[in-house]
Amino acid sequence: MTVDSPGGQGVPPAAGEERSDRGMDKAYFARIGLEYPLGPSLDTLRDIVAAHNRSIPFENLDPLMGIPVHDLSAEALSAKLVGRRRGGYCYENNGLLAYVLEHLGYGVDRLAGRVVWMRPPDAPKTGVTHHVLAVTVPGEDGRFLVDVGFGGQTLSSPIRLEAGPVQRTRHEPYRLVDHPEGLQLQTQIHGDWLPLYQFSLRTQPLVDLSIGSWYSSTYPTAVFVVGLSVALVTDTARWNLRGRNLAIHTDGSTEKIRLASAAEVLEQLTGRFGIDLAGLGDVEARVSQVLDT
Template identity: 45%
Template sequence: MTDILTRYLKRIEHHRPANATEQELADLVTAQLTAIPFENLDPLCGVPVADLTPEALAKKMVDGKRGGFCYELNGLLRYVLGELGYEVVGLSGRVVWGDTSGAVPPRTHHVLQVTVPETGRTFLVDVGFGTHTLPAPILLENNAIQRTPHADYNLVGSDGRFTLNMQSSRGDKPMYYFDTEPTEAIDLQVGSWYASTFPGFPFVGAIVAGRVTPEAKWALGGASLVEYRPGKAVLRTELSSAAEVVRVLGETFAIDTDAIAGLTDHVAAVLG
């Protein structure tokens, strides 16, 4: 077992799977989502996310008790799944969640196509879409409603191009679309650099965090904290100060905020 894999399994409090099965894939996704949050604190603090090597990702999110965004979270999981015997391909997508402009969005979302050797079935895996990320792997097949602990999803597409939708009482809510052409490492690095440095991109100059567990989901946007629990009313809390935002990042999102230089000042600058 590699050193990174050993450290990773300790971080997510999970055993080494005996075999690369569908159940173990689902369990690993749940364990990573629970332990390692979505967060954009490096872009917020002016730190580009450029090094996507396994060791760099492990140093930040495993050893450093941090989270990351899609390139980091799915990049780390991609390495781990490959080490455990899964067939993993990195893909790229365009996010349309909440976008009504009709413009073509940049290709800046990284997801995984994972084939389980035991069954030969292929899944879409995504631990990097914040609070609304997939809570579990879903089969990479067209137009089947797939249930997860927090929401139902479906993929619509053909000829290797799919749109991921979240089901709601108002119908499908498109999240992003992607194709199944593998994305090269250099293209992932370019996308990560852009997403962490380009002025006006959602992760630059904003406060964003998300955490998903089997029991609940939390979202932080600026000073607004939202908690979702299946079957219960959504709980919304407005935080009163930069110090309180930093406290919540540590307590609710399990981020080691002490290790991030100048975090409170950067949060205060965003809140105004």
């Protein structure tokens, strides 16, 4: 097992660090409601992804409240998502999961991509600011795409990292197709194949991911800075909150709820999504500014 230094170089951990890793991992598994696994396998990977989906929400409260997200160390991510019972966006959810999987004996490559979800084909390009994982499972051929950080349409199961075949997940079908930038992930909704993001297969050093996270959490017009976005994937539904608008997607049908006030939004954040708002300042006042963003 190796750990990433800030420059992305792998160095062997000391014995004390291994004990610390195991302690963080045990806390993570308690957070997602799973027993600590005995060893890496594809079934275990599927179980971890499903449990993470339903336990740790996608949320952007730090950028919304003016708090930069740049420390992607295992300690910082565990302290926030596990210890403080918060969620996070792609750099945080996938970042934390990468450390856990490495500690369990999986091979993990950190990748980066460009989001195209819900954007017309002729729209200006977005930045390369999405973070995903390519995971190697001992005893299995090839690698698997793992992404627990794409919000409302995030992958609910690992899929094989290969272009072509339609692949089943716990929810919608997905597929990967060849793209000039590498591969593009698509999902099938109501019979149509819709693109989510394209990504390179080049491994990204942690320092580059930290820069991408800092940009995403501080740039004045970045989507995570100017609006509220929260999501959680249960076994039977996808819960998506954007400003005051809550959508619950289940089995091809959608229930839409328009919340009347910022106070009602906070009730959803703490109740439905299980987010601890302590230490964030006046969240209600900030949410009231972005109810319709």
